[in-house]
């Protein structure tokens with residue numbers, strides 16, 4: 001593997017046990033993502049995108065295959081080592097924002113630092129600086145239900161950045177947002193990628209959103225149907241589906 005691979009998965013498989021028996025969701029997926037890449041993952045509903053993202057985010061474990069995150073084989077780490085690696089390397093952004101409604105925006109963004117034992121004034125200073133970076137400097141003492149969906153997603157992005165991650169994993173981050181707001185969010189990810197060198201992996205089912213990425217990975221029935229330049233992959237699919 002290259003020293004600059006942030007993610008390397010090899011023959012990754014995932015089965016779920018259900019009442020009707022085991023269901024295979026990922027069928028032997030392999031790819032590497034280098035430091036600094038901007039990758040879109042597309043695929044029909046139920047193709048395994050969220051399952052894959054949850055494994056990449058160390059929120060779930062594969063049934064077979066290997067996952068190497070930032071040079072560490074994830075299955076060889078104990079619970080604390082894995083939590084530590086995840087907190088150091090990954091920022092996760094969800095479709096539903098996942099903010100604490102009773103906490104201020106500053107408290108929401110600072111929360112991951114509580115678990116790291118960072119002092120309150122230091123946490124809050126970092127959180128307020130990141131809220132400034134996402135354009136919410138004047139809302140730091142506001143609450144999630146007082147701001148728009150797009151603003152809430154920006155808070156969630158600020159929270160994902162509070163631990164200085166090298167990698168942002170975003171599962172349909174614009175799924176609940178209108179087109180204009182979605183573009184603002186994607187412009188922000190683009191800046192993080194270009195200016196700060198953060199590796200970005202975004203799941204989406206919208207062509208316009210995937211077009212922000214350099215590389216496209218398309219999942220169909222738990223297998224990779226395309227992995228290559230986003231422009232060519234989106235063009236090819238547009239022709240197939242028209």
Ligand SMILES: Nc1ncnc2c1ncn2[C@@H]1O[C@H](COP(=O)(O)OP(=O)(O)O)[C@@H](O)[C@H]1O
Nearest residue numbers: 016018023025044045046047048049050051052
């Ligand atoms: N915890 C689970 N238990 C059983 N089946 C699941 C579970 N999570 C997801 N699935 C199934 O796995 C398949 C892929 O789901 P998912 O990864 O959420 O797809 P996508 O994000 O591409 O829509 C679906 O058929 C879904 O019903």
Ligand SMILES: [Mg+2]
Nearest residue numbers: 049050051171
């Ligand atoms: Mg999903």
